[in-house]
Amino acid sequence: SEPRRSLSLFLESGVYRLEGSGGAVFVDPVRVLNRALARFSISPSAYYSRFFEPGPSEADRGGSNGRKRKRRARKPLVLNDRERVAAQRHQEARPFLVKAHEALVGATELRSLMLKMKGEVATAEDRKLAPPGVPPSFIELGRLWQAPLYEITLNFLQEKPTGDGGPSIIHSKEQKVIPIFNNLVHNGTKDDLEAEFLGSQYVIPRESCFYMSDLQQIHRMIPVEGDAHFHFIVIDPPWENGSAQQKSRYPTLPNKYFLSLPVQQLAHREGALVALWVTNREKLRNFVEKELFPAWGVKFLATFYWLKVKSDGSLICDLDLFHHRPYECILLGFCDKEGMDPRDLSRLSTIQDKRVLMSVPGDYSRKPPLEELVLEYIPGTKPARCVELFARDMRAGWYSWGNEPLHFQEMRYFQKR
Ligand code: SAM
Numbered sequence: 107s108e109p110r111r112s113l114s115l116f117l118e119s120g121v122y123r124l125e126g127s128g129g130a131v132f133v134d135p136v137r138v139l140n141r142a143l144a145r146f147s148i149s150p151s152a153y154y155s156r157f158f159e160p161g162p163s164e165a166d167r168g169g170s171n172g173r174k175r176k177r178r179a180r181k182p183l184v185l186n187d188r189e190r191v192a193a194q195r196h197q198e199a200r201p202f203l204v205k206a207h208e209a210l211v212g213a214t215e216l217r218s219l220m221l222k223m224k225g226e227v228a229t230a231e232d233r234k235l236a237p238p239g240v241p242p243s244f245i246e247l248g249r250l251w252q253a254p255l256y257e258i259t260l261n262f263l264q265e266k267p268t269g270d271g272g273p274s275i276i277h278s279k280e281q282k283v284i285p286i287f288n289n290l291v292h293n294g295t296k297d298d299l300e301a302e303f304l305g306s307q308y309v310i311p312r313e314s315c316f317y318m319s320d321l322q323q324i325h326r327m328i329p330v331e332g333d334a335h336f337h338f339i340v341i342d343p344p345w346e347n348g349s350a351q352q353k354s355r356y357p358t359l360p361n362k363y364f365l366s367l368p369v370q371q372l373a374h375r376e377g378a379l380v381a382l383w384v385t386n387r388e389k390l391r392n393f394v395e396k397e398l399f400p401a402w403g404v405k406f407l408a409t410f411y412w413l414k415v416k417s418d419g420s421l422i423c424d425l426d427l428f429h430h431r432p433y434e435c436i437l438l439g440f441c442d443k444e445g446m447d448p449r450d451l452s453r454l455s456t457i458q459d460k461r462v463l464m465s466v467p468g469d470y471s472r473k474p475p476l477e478e479l480v481l482e483y484i485p486g487t488k489p490a491r492c493v494e495l496f497a498r499d500m501r502a503g504w505y506s507w508g509n510e511p512l513h514f515q516e517m518r519y520f521q522k523r
Contacts, residue, residue, distance in 0.1 A: 109215045121214050121478045130206030131461040132216060135474045142502035145298045146309045146520040150465045153519065154466045157416055158227040184286055190390040203413055203425060203433060206462035210419055217419045224417035241306040244318060244510040245356060248287050257518060258286040259302045261271045262295065288319045307517035311502040316511040321363060327507050328371045335374040337490040342383040342473055343497060345390060355470055361393050369402040372493060375445035376486030381476055383452050404439035408459040412474060414467045429470035436476065457483050
């Protein structure tokens with residue numbers, strides 16, 4: 107039957123296409139990311155530590171035990187201009203979000219699988235196996251005058267024939283020690299690498315690179331060779347939003363700093379699809395549309411929504427809370443370049459507006475992978491060259507830039523296959 111087929115596709119790909127939902131999908135980031143890893147896999151209990159916690163779910167904690175949660179002060183009925191525009195944007199998105207969520211609620215087989223996953227995570231052995239100690243903060247180390255002196259050790263596993271022509275293979279280690287900051291660190295092999303830095307272990311996926319630096323050095327990411335530019339550029343900037351929680355996790359930057367991101371210079375001459383994560387602040391949306399995209403030379407294509415759900419399929423908070431929405435937006439645009447194939451251009455123009463991606467959130471501000479939704483629209487020759495700016499993790503085949511692209515590559519987020 108159709109749901110069974112969708113379910114087995116989901117188990118394989120990590121993406122569940124919801125029937126009759128206007129193109130909405132449910133994504134399990136762990137499954138999606140693991141498809142590209144060979145020797146390691148992401149540990150679901152580490153990824154989902156926030157929403158797969160054992161014990162009562164967040165929803166259960168709210169009411170019945172007598173400890174009523176404080177209600178936020180009600181919004182005054184009179185909205186200012188900006189709030190009115192924001193409310194209208196929300197009203198435009200609402201039908202799509204509701205339809206997508208209804209489809210998820212209706213996908214009973216998927217939901218029972220999610221609950222089973224939650225149960226498995228809660229009892230998983232690897233919960234107790236997180237390596238001891240706190241990994242170093244790249245953000246802090248990168249600011250020290252000693253930063254250029256820090257080095258990372260890459261451990262290459264080498265396969266050697268035994269010499270007698272037999273099938274057995276001996277693994278030997280070859281080490282490479284190179285600067286970790288302001289340096290392009292590349293795993294050109296077809297295998298995941300283990301790396302070591304200040305006593306912590308990291309996974310460097312096959313055929314991936316990172317450049318760890320401050321924004322001031324981002325121009326070093328611009329490829330010198332004509333064909334090494336990017337077809338897909340994902341950007342998740344450290345927008346200011348005033349939340350104390352955010353401030354404790356990573357530094358933020360005023361909007362004007364993002365105007366000079368070299369998006370046009372990173373884009374491939376065959377064109378590039380650009381995906382920008384934005385928050386729901388109206389001021390920000392206005393800035394992106396009126397200033398940022400024009401400054402980057404990016405033409406707007408469509409808005410996608412990331413709707414955040416718990417492992418039981420319910421929304422993480424009420425859809426209509428004014429200052430805290432259970433969704434974030436992705437603005438898609440493209441760099442039109444001289445070498446762009448007209449067929450790529452016309453395919454881009456058919457990209458569906460207001461698609462909804464649902465997933466259970468990982469760590470604070472960690473975003474789910476988007477490629478599954480946009481793969482067919484990425485212009486240029488395949489395999490597409492992809493880069494993430496302000497990245498906190500690495501992906502097989504991708505470039506990652508930011509001040510902590512190794513953050514989620516630490517061994518505590520992985521298990522050996
Ligand atoms: N997309 C990421 C994920 O899914 O985990 C989250 C990115 S987070 C919104 C923004 C990142 O930008 C943080 O890692 C932060 O440390 C980094 N950042 C802040 N200021 C920076 C700067 N001046 N230069 C480089 N990166 C910076």
